[in-house]
Amino acid sequence: AQSVTQLDSQVPVFEEAPVELRCNYSSSVSVYLFWYVQYPNQGLQLLLKYLSGSTLVESINGFEAEFNKSQTSFHLRKPSVHISDTAEYFCAVSGTSYGKLTFGQGTILTVHP
Amino acid sequence: GAGVSQSPSNKVTEKGKDVELRCDPISGHTALYWYRQSLGQGLEFLIYFQGNSAPDKSGLPSDRFSAERTGGSVSTLTIQRTQQEDSAVYLCASSLEGVGTGELFFGEGSRLTVL
Secondary structure: OOEEEEOOOEEEEEOOOOEEEOEEEEOOOOOEEEEEEEOOOOOEEEEEEEOOOOOEEEOOOOOEEEEEOOOOEEEEEEOOOOHHHOEEEEEEEEOOOOOOOEEOOOEEEEEEO | OOOOEEEOOEEEEOOOOOEEEEEEOOOOOOEEEEEEEEOOOEEEEEEEEEOOOOOEOOOOOOOOEEEEEOOOOOEEEEEOOOOHHHOEEEEEEEEOEOEOOOOOEEOOOEEEEEO
């Protein structure tokens, strides 16, 4: 079985500041790791994923996450946030070859002007 | 269609009534999932369908919950004798072939309120 812990339920930051959203997981098997984002009044969208290969993965809008197997972490970072990044972010893990994802509780990122 | 479509978007019902929630996956997606998003519980996996294989029902919380997928496309989640703790947003997602593609496409959800 897997579990995911997102250590911060809410993260307020100012525009252009850096941000890190923390995610730790536990699993007895090899994992696939994901960050999904839910903008206000929208459905969940994939932000980035780690399946294999390079442990540093990036999204098209400047977010990145690094898979750290020894620390069982997959923290999400962005060096400079925008107002439009305000959303709820979910870390998820799967230990199977299909999409039976285990999600964290979510982190609400609020970017202030 | 262009995306995963769910209906109704909002449903208010009385305790003890049955409800049906519908999901239209993206055309050509063979895998379909149901999740539940509720306050304090995050996102919970409910059930997974892949092609003609037997579904993974391991996440269904009780025997009041059931789901079917007809013709490998549309899916219906049925909740019998609804209880107040069933109030949540029920999310449907589809994908080409599971997490191997790395992406689930989610609908906007059906918000269920049980009075």
